[in-house]
Amino acid sequence: MVRGKTQMKRIENATSRQVTFSKRRSGLLKKAFELSVLCEAEVALIIFSPRGKLYEFASSSMLETIERYRRHTRSAQPVPRTDEQNMQNLKLETASLMKKIELLEASKRALLGEGLGSCSLEELQQIEQQLEKSVNTVRSKKSQVYNEQIEQLKEKEKVLLAENARLTEQYGSQPQPATNEQRENQSYAESSPSSDVETELFIGLHRSSLR
Structure with missing residues (x-):
C-alpha cells in the first residue's frame, strides 16, 4: 500500500x-x-x-x-548575438515591413478605384464587398449622429418652452410697457385740436366783410 x-x-x-x-x-x-x-x-x-x-x-x-x-x-547566461546577426535580423524585418507597406498601398489604390486593370473577378468582388461594408458603416454612424443632434434639439426645445412658460406666468398678468410708437401717437393726439371743434374752409371774402 x-x-x-x-x-x-x-x-x-x-x-x-x-x-x-x-x-x-x-x-x-x-x-x-x-x-x-x-x-x-x-x-x-x-x-x-x-x-x-x-x-x-x-x-x-x-x-x-x-x-x-x-x-x-x-x-x-546565453551568449548575446553578434552585431552581424543583429544586422541580418534587422534586414529581414525591414524587408517584411516594406512588403506589408506595398500591400497596404495596393489595397488603398484599389479602394480608390485605381490600378484595377490587373485585378481578377474575385479580387474585384472582394473590393466591392469591402466598399459596401464601409458605406454601411458610414451610414450607420451618420444616422447615429443625426439622432443625437435631434435629441439635443428636443432637450433645448424643452428648456425654451419651460423658460417661456415661466416668463408668461411671471409677466403675463402685468400691463405691458408702451412702445415708442405708441407713446408718439398718444402725444400727437393730445396736441391735435379736439374733434368737437368745428373747422370750415372759406374761399373768397369772409362773410363779415360782405355786410
Whole structure:
C-alpha cells in the first residue's frame, strides 16, 4: 500500500512554529556541515528567521562562495548575438515591413478605384464587398449622429418652452410697457385740436366783410 504524501502547510500555533523552526534549522545546519566534510563540497547556507534573525554556515568563506555563484550564473547566461546577426535580423524585418507597406498601398489604390486593370473577378468582388461594408458603416454612424443632434434639439426645445412658460406666468398678468410708437401717437393726439371743434374752409371774402 502506497501512502499518500502529506500536504505541508503553515503551522498556525506560534509556539509550535517556533519549536519546529529551531529543530529544522539545527538539522539543516548539521546536514550542511556533514555534506561539506564527507564530500568536500563547498557549501554556503543562509537562513533568516521569521523575525529577521540571521543564521548561516559556510564551509570556507561566505563572500567567496557568493562571488563564485555570481560568476557561475553570469557564465551560464546565453551568449548575446553578434552585431552581424543583429544586422541580418534587422534586414529581414525591414524587408517584411516594406512588403506589408506595398500591400497596404495596393489595397488603398484599389479602394480608390485605381490600378484595377490587373485585378481578377474575385479580387474585384472582394473590393466591392469591402466598399459596401464601409458605406454601411458610414451610414450607420451618420444616422447615429443625426439622432443625437435631434435629441439635443428636443432637450433645448424643452428648456425654451419651460423658460417661456415661466416668463408668461411671471409677466403675463402685468400691463405691458408702451412702445415708442405708441407713446408718439398718444402725444400727437393730445396736441391735435379736439374733434368737437368745428373747422370750415372759406374761399373768397369772409362773410363779415360782405355786410
